[in-house]
Amino acid sequence: MITFMNNSDSEEEPCNERTSLMSAESPPVPSYQDGLQASEAGEAQAHRKRRAGSSRGPNNITGGETSGSGVPVRESALENEEEELTLKYGAKHVIMLFVPVTLCMIVVVATIKSVRFYTEKNGQLIYTPFSEDTPSVGQRLLNSVLNTIVMISVIIVMTVFLVLLYKYRCYKFIHGWLILSSLMLLFLFTYIYLGEVLKTYNVAMDYPTLFIVIWNFGAVGMICIHWKGPLQLQQAYLIMISALMALVFIKYLPEWSAWVILGAISIYDLMAVLCPKGPLRMLVETAQERNEPIFPALIYSSAMMWTVGMAKPDTAARGPSQQTWDAAEDGREHLRSPSHAESQMSETRSPVPTRPVTSLEELEEEERGVKLGLGDFIFYSVLVGKAAATSSGDWNTTLACFVAILIGLCLTLLLLAVFKKALPALPISITFGLIFYFSTDNLVRPFMDTLASHQLYI
């Protein structure tokens, strides 16, 4: 019964995708297909669910998730069973989210440690106009705070813009925006990344080969993310995109600003999702009212929604549109344009018609995965990457931040299971991560270093 909804704020800035868990319990309206959909009335369904939940493997091939959220959650007398189901599947989905987050972090840390390009200071984004090269500490602090304010306000403006676009149904605009963003991300950033990696390892590659490789990579990526593709491939692309974006941030954000921005973004996330007037919350609610998935290409989903057994005549007609919708829905991605490109946050909104209420009377096995916004991926990776880059080469700090973030994610998902509504994924993890980073860097490191130099073990 946990619907996971990811709100993605696409903006030029790093997306503030939040993981929101939407509870699927809006009786009249099918909830988004996000998240676990567990509440099916009737024991049979509960049982089917149980069976279904464990055997979703083969259905993952369809591109995108089928929007299966239409099942209204009915509080049945089997609430206890549902809860148990929730917890069981919640645990499974936690693990399903651990893997991509870990992969993304591994990619970022590996790149940071080996490719020196991403740790060199080569200028700043226009979103952080104040330089940190000042001699005095106070001035530097002030500049970083000002940078943060600028960045957060840009994010807020973009989010509100997005919400307005969504409210007034300018789907095409959002769609185009998102496509443009992902295009740039897939081609330009990959080109830069590949170039730097090749430079680091001193491998020569001629331009035609490079062109072919990047063209294939980018084209397949666009198709996978915005249209249909195997789930694993789509997940892989989303992870790579998040990693690329995180690397850009690590490179172009000045040091202190990066930390302050991380803190400020988690606070903003908290407010935007939980406050009644927060833009993300309005987005989520509007999308729920209209029975539409939230932006496609901005959310990572861990499983396919597979809706089977709709009313017969419906299926055929609904099939294709549903597919596109789901695919689009799946392909959400947070695209943040780096400043050196125009910020064009493309938000892909799935322009699909509202889904009919999916009342699954028959065999409706939906394996709802958990959805996590790409922005969350990006910021987690930024934190770990920055820890790897600036912690004087210490792996302990990186590891500590990694564990902290995963534990934060666990806790968030637990809260999701308890509260059953959209929740921000950033605050807890980022807080833990920041605490652990600063404490490990300053307190634990000297201790461990001294111990290790005497070869003492504790």
Added chain:
Amino acid sequence: AFFWLLSLLAASLLWFVSVQLSGREDAALLLLGAAAAVLLQELCRFACFKMLKKADEGLATLSEDGQSPISLQQMAYVSGLSFGIISGVFSIINILADSAGPGTVGIHGDSPYYFITSAFLTMALVLLHTFWGIIFFDACERRHAGGLGLVVGSHLLTSGLTFLNPWYEASLGPIFILTLCTGLWAFGTAGGSFRNVLKCLSCK
């Protein structure tokens, strides 16, 4: 792993503060810091046990047949293993990173066997943590104070033995013997026995 990190954090804090207060680094302070770290680790292991116990009860009430899907021993094993992994990784990863770089081991007069003994010690420590986890949880479950005391004592002993480095015979040897004994004890605690082993081997 998280709990271990918390304990490490607390211990480092203690050590750091003590160093600052005393104004100089000292072997004695290091000893104190190490002892504090060990005790805090055991404390955190206990906290882990409590939390897992509660979660276990919650799972048991929610499950269909009243029994939790994970047995306490499995949890003990997992928790011990994770403590071991994070402690081992923290101990060795910087050494590994350095070993991939240029340099000569022991050029300043230290032992040239630094890397390999570190590797062995880390392995022993990881295994020990796993065993301690099993024994600890079992002792807590049965309220067997002797088990608890022995775990804490052997942890302190191990840590103390490492202070004898680089006199490797004195530290590595006893530590390995300790590991073996603790392993056998944990095996026995987890319900294994010689007969079980025979049965398992013959069931091939």
